[in-house]
Amino acid sequence: MRFLDAYRMAWKLLWGHKKMWLLLYVCNVLFALVAVLPLQRFLNSELGHSLAIGQSLGDFDYTFLMDVLNEYGGSISLILNQAFVIVGLYWLFSVFLKGGILEKLVGYLKGENEVSFWSGCGKYFFRLFRLAVYFGILQGGLLFLMWMLFQSISGGLSPFELESDRDWVNTFKILMPIYGFLAMVLLMLHDYAKVFVVKLDKTLLFRPIWMTFKTVLGSFVSCLLLYLLNVLTFLVVFGLYYFFQQGMVTTTDAFILLAFLVGQLFVFGRLGVRLLNLGSVVAWQWEQESTKLFNNDRVI
Amino acid sequence: MKEEPFAPKKEKSQKERQVCIFVHQIMRYFILLWLMILCIKGMAQNAPLSPRIANYEMDVFLDVENKQVQGETLLDWKNTSTDTITSLQFHLYYNAFKNNESTFLKDGTDFPDFLESQESACERWAWMEVQKIMDEQGNDLVVNMRYIHPDDDNDKDETVLEVPLTTPVLPNQSIRLQMDWLSKIPNIAARTGYNKDYYFMAQWFPKVGVYESAGMRYAEKGQWNCHQYHSSGEYYADFGVYEVAINVPGNFVVGSSGTLINQQEEGDRKIHTYRVEDVIDFTWTASPHYVVQETTWKHVSIRLLTYPEHRHFASRYFKTIKNAMEYLEKYVGEYPYETLTIVDPPIHGLFTGGMEYPTLVSSLSFCFLPVGIKTPETLTTHEFVHQYFMQMLATNEQEEPWMDEGFTTYFEGRILDHYEGEKTSTIDTWGIKAGNVEFNRAEFLAMDNPKIADANRWSWEYVHGGYGEIAYNKTALWLRTLEGIVGIETMNEIIKTYFDRWKFKHPCGQDFFDIVNEIVPKNHGDEFGENMDWFFEQVFYGSDICDYSVASIENREVNAKEGFMGDLEDCVWVEADGDDNGVGESLFKSEVVLYRLGEVKLPLEVQINFEDGQSVLEKWDGKARSTDFKYVGKNKIVSVEIDPERKIYIDKNFLNNSRSVEVQQMGIRKYWMQVMVWVQRLMEVFV
Ligand SMILES: [Zn+2]
Numbered sequence: 008m009r010f011l012d013a014y015r016m017a018w019k020l021l022w023g024h025k026k027m028w029l030l031l032y033v034c035n036v037l038f039a040l041v042a043v044l045p046l047q048r049f050l051n052s053e054l055g056h057s058l059a060i061g062q063s064l065g066d067f068d069y070t071f072l073m074d075v076l077n078e079y080g081g082s083i084s085l086i087l088n089q090a091f092v093i094v095g096l097y098w099l100f101s102v103f104l105k106g107g108i109l110e111k112l113v114g115y116l117k118g119e120n121e122v123s124f125w126s127g128c129g130k131y132f133f134r135l136f137r138l139a140v141y142f143g144i145l146q147g148g149l150l151f152l153m154w155m156l157f158q159s160i161s162g163g164l165s166p167f168e169l170e171s172d173r174d175w176v177n178t179f180k181i182l183m184p185i186y187g188f189l190a191m192v193l194l195m196l197h198d199y200a201k202v203f204v205v206k207l208d209k210t211l212l213f214r215p216i217w218m219t220f221k222t223v224l225g226s227f228v229s230c231l232l233l234y235l236l237n238v239l240t241f242l243v244v245f246g247l248y249y250f251f252q253q254g255m256v257t258t259t260d261a262f263i264l265l266a267f268l269v270g271q272l273f274v275f276g277r278l279g280v281r282l283l284n285l286g287s288v289v290a291w292q293w294e295q296e297s298t299k300l301f302n303n304d305r306v307i
Numbered sequence: 308m309k310e311e312p313f314a315p316k317k318e319k320s321q322k323e324r325q326v327c328i329f330v331h332q333i334m335r336y337f338i339l340l341w342l343m344i345l346c347i348k349g350m351a352q353n354a355p356l357s358p359r360i361a362n363y364e365m366d367v368f369l370d371v372e373n374k375q376v377q378g379e380t381l382l383d384w385k386n387t388s389t390d391t392i393t394s395l396q397f398h399l400y401y402n403a404f405k406n407n408e409s410t411f412l413k414d415g416t417d418f419p420d421f422l423e424s425q426e427s428a429c430e431r432w433a434w435m436e437v438q439k440i441m442d443e444q445g446n447d448l449v450v451n452m453r454y455i456h457p458d459d460d461n462d463k464d465e466t467v468l469e470v471p472l473t474t475p476v477l478p479n480q481s482i483r484l485q486m487d488w489l490s491k492i493p494n495i496a497a498r499t500g501y502n503k504d505y506y507f508m509a510q511w512f513p514k515v516g517v518y519e520s521a522g523m524r525y526a527e528k529g530q531w532n533c534h535q536y537h538s539s540g541e542y543y544a545d546f547g548v549y550e551v552a553i554n555v556p557g558n559f560v561v562g563s564s565g566t567l568i569n570q571q572e573e574g575d576r577k578i579h580t581y582r583v584e585d586v587i588d589f590t591w592t593a594s595p596h597y598v599v600q601e602t603t604w605k606h607v608s609i610r611l612l613t614y615p616e617h618r619h620f621a622s623r624y625f626k627t628i629k630n631a632m633e634y635l636e637k638y639v640g641e642y643p644y645e646t647l648t649i650v651d652p653p654i655h656g657l658f659t660g661g662m663e664y665p666t667l668v669s670s671l672s673f674c675f676l677p678v679g680i681k682t683p684e685t686l687t688t689h690e691f692v693h694q695y696f697m698q699m700l701a702t703n704e705q706e707e708p709w710m711d712e713g714f715t716t717y718f719e720g721r722i723l724d725h726y727e728g729e730k731t732s733t734i735d736t737w738g739i740k741a742g743n744v745e746f747n748r749a750e751f752l753a754m755d756n757p758k759i760a761d762a763n764r765w766s767w768e769y770v771h772g773g774y775g776e777i778a779y780n781k782t783a784l785w786l787r788t789l790e791g792i793v794g795i796e797t798m799n800e801i802i803k804t805y806f807d808r809w810k811f812k813h814p815c816g817q818d819f820f821d822i823v824n825e826i827v828p829k830n831h832g833d834e835f836g837e838n839m840d841w842f843f844e845q846v847f848y849g850s851d852i853c854d855y856s857v858a859s860i861e862n863r864e865v866n867a868k869e870g871f872m873g874d875l876e877d878c879v880w881v882e883a884d885g886d887d888n889g890v891g892e893s894l895f896k897s898e899v900v901l902y903r904l905g906e907v908k909l910p911l912e913v914q915i916n917f918e919d920g921q922s923v924l925e926k927w928d929g930k931a932r933s934t935d936f937k938y939v940g941k942n943k944i945v946s947v948e949i950d951p952e953r954k955i956y957i958d959k960n961f962l963n964n965s966r967s968v969e970v971q972q973m974g975i976r977k978y979w980m981q982v983m984v985w986v987q988r989l990m991e992v993f994v
Binding site for chain 1: 495503614616653654655657673674675730738739740742746749753948959960961962963966967968970971973974975977978980982983986988990991993
């Protein structure tokens with residue numbers, strides 16, 4: 008049960024890199040603060056003195072939202088665009104951080120404790136960025152393929168050509184699990200490729216990608232089970248968040264803060280799961296190599 | 308007591324005989340009275356609800372191969388005017404799709420371009436051809452008939468047919484015409500037509516226009532009101548009785564206006580005969596795939612026609628329609644018809660959904676529609692309200708679209724908000740919520756230019772847009788505002804009076820205004836002036852916007868004993884207003900300034916809240932560009948709210964309707980913190 012050992016080891020890796028975990032969280036918070044600061048200022052200056060903002064606490068207030076969009080649509084779209092730019096920058100930054108994370112995790116298992124996080128970030132940034140673009144294209148291609156399939160199976164997108172709207176639903180029900188599975192496999196391959204980029208340390212990405220496909224497809228069930236375990240961990244974190252966030256009526260300061268805190272815990276947990284995911288891939292490869300050294304039997 | 312069967316009969320005493328005669332007489336009176344009651348009741352039942360001017364007996368044959376309807380009409384038309392009628396005018400609505408130069412297609416900006424498609428042109432174009440018109444004397448009227456264009460000079464438009472009569476119709480006389488006609492059915496356009504084997508037959512037969520005699524609505528002299536078919540706007544017709552025999556393939560299920568009175572098989576076809584009285588139109592639908600589900604509400608048989616994949620919507624439809632019936636019966640009047648048919652079109656008949664016809668409405672659903680998206684509820688309610696505001700109150704939908712759509716939208720909001728919740732009656736899913744009334748308000752205010760037009764115009768006169776937003780949403784908004792100003796009780800009385808006085812007639816806008824101007828002063832004296840014309844001038848005849856705001860709040864601390872020079876000669880100190888006990892205690896001179904930012908002037912309430920929790924409700928006539936309220940007291944003003952009960956629902960911006968001295972930190976925190984968590988989550992999605 009190599010995937011279980013890898014998963015167990017990933018938890019140890021996560022625990023051993025608490026500072027890194029915290030660093031990721033701090034980066035996330037800082038970026039989000041920059042994104043949301045214009046909104047806070049806008050609310051303060053334009054709506055701060057209106058009772059409407061206080062009266063709209065609690066449930067979703069459609070009238071309040073529509074009046075804000077009607078009156079301040081321009082400002083709101085500017086704020087949103089800024090926020091999207093920051094989300095984009097964060098994405099680049101997280102690709103940058105990934106190099107350091109992987110360098111640290113791989114080094115940790117090799118017993119190299121002097122590995123520099125930041126030099127790893129710089130060293131692998133462009134390679135991991137290229138890798139992300141390649142896998143992005145693959146994901147886009149998959150989505151496009153599924154879209155074409157959806158159209159041809161369901162009888163097209165024009166409602167006037169369709170016999171029944173059930174055709175859309177049925178096609179969706181068939182294709183969605185297939186798409187979900189394939190997209191998940193691509194995500195999984197991407198994770199393994201990231202580790203190979205760092206482990207093999209090649210400027211060109213052909214070899215890491217080749218190794219990824221070779222390794223993952225060679226032990227597909229084991230890799231998949233490990234990935235599913237990670238997905239399950241995420242679902243547990245998300246489930247907990249959903250449970251605590253449900254029914255939180257944000258009409259008092261205490262509840263507003265509590266909702267925010269629960270949100271932060273979720274983001275922190277989400278980042279932990281991300282580290283756990285990468286850690287488990289690193290650990291799985293480590294396990295595989297160790298097994299190969301001592302025993303050539305294939306195990307899952 | 309039981310009588311002995313064979314006991315000898317005793318002679319009755321005189322007293323007994325007198326009693327007997329008395330009892331007999333009483334019984335005779337009772338029987339007479341009972342018969343009279345029955346008679347009156349029967350007469351009342353048979354008494355026509357409407358003037359029954361245009362009465363149709365039709366035999367129609369649906370040719371599914373050629374997508375045509377062959378019809379034979381026996382039209383009984385009654386001249387209720389004092390004029391002698393020398394010609395009749397007919398709507399031939401399907402001719403709107405006869406050529407691309409028709410007025411409908413020329414002024415339709417967002418109309419589907421299917422008519423440009425060459426390969427399927429024959430299937431998609433439509434027309435209506437009157438082949439024979441014969442009067443009782445056997446005169447063939449076809450020879451002199453001609454297309455006319457009362458709205459424009461478009462001689463390519465063939466949607467209005469004038470038929471000169473050989474024998475004029477004298478006042479209070481009727482004419483009976485035998486008409487043969489053939490309609491090519493359009494591939495669904497303007498909520499009528501076919502697609503695949505689904506047929507929705509609306510505006511499908513030659514329909515006589517309305518003759519308005521002098522004094523009726525806005526007519527200065529007797530005239531036909533029979534407009535061409537325009538892409539924007541609906542219909543106008545007289546009341547009558549319809550008896551229609553619909554001949555369709557045997558496997559087709561038929562839904563129709565009225566009650567099924569006969570069904571007869573004829574080879575592989577079936578004839579369904581429907582009859583309905585006192586309505587202004589007749590619509591039917593047919594498809595081999597319909598599933599029929601039925602229920603009843605009081606005297607009404609409700610029939611739902613859906614495709615199999617939508618059958619599970621029955622509970623939503625039935626609940627909604629019963630709610631609407633209950634509400635309208637209570638606040639408007641009785642629904643007098645025996646039937647109501649709800650049609651839920653299939654996906655390929657999408658464009659026939661959401662339309663109203665006498666005793667038949669079409670709604671819309673998708674099999675993947677979640678419970679929280681209340682499209683079926685909204686459409687069913689809306690279209691059913693039209694049974695009142697369009698069908699029984701048969702306004703001219705082309706000339707005064709606000710009178711059917713605006714009132715309907717107003718009642719749609721009242722009904723849905725009442726039964727489905729003010730904040731959840733339109734959307735209530737995934738944490739997103741919207742009420743119907745607020746949704747309609749937002750639709751109007753989200754326009755690029757809410758001042759684009761007034762509501763006093765014909766439906767095709769919204770040349771640069773605004774038909775939907777002004778005729779539907781803005782009208783509903785100002786009706787709601789009127790309700791806020793005069794109170795719900797008065798509003799209900801206005802609506803009931805309007806319905807009782809004008810049902811089965813053709814009211815115009817002024818008729819409604821007159822009723823408002825009658826009821827409001829009766830209930831409120833001169834509180835709102837002599838009449839409410841000032842209101843209609845602004846919200847109906849005008850296109851301006853209503854927007855009030857709280858400009859500022861100022862609290863200035865003053866000393867209670869601070870005096871002023873009261874008498875220049877003796878130079879004495881005069882004590883300031885205030886509490887005598889509060890020697891040396893601080894007082895606050897507080898001032899609130901309000902602005903009128905919009906052009907519309909409406910009376911308002913203003914709530915001023917003080918720091919000790921007390922509030923004052925002030926009134927402002929809302930006329931000046933700005934006003935202020937000043938107070939001196941121990942407590943500072945903490946906040947001010949214009950129209951706290953949102954009676955002036957037409958106000959464009961509720962955000963500036965209030966102001967607090969302190970910044971609403973809690974609200975600000977809630978929003979930015981919530982958005983921050985969303986951003987943080989979003990950031991982690993693509994990593
Ligand atoms: Zn309507």
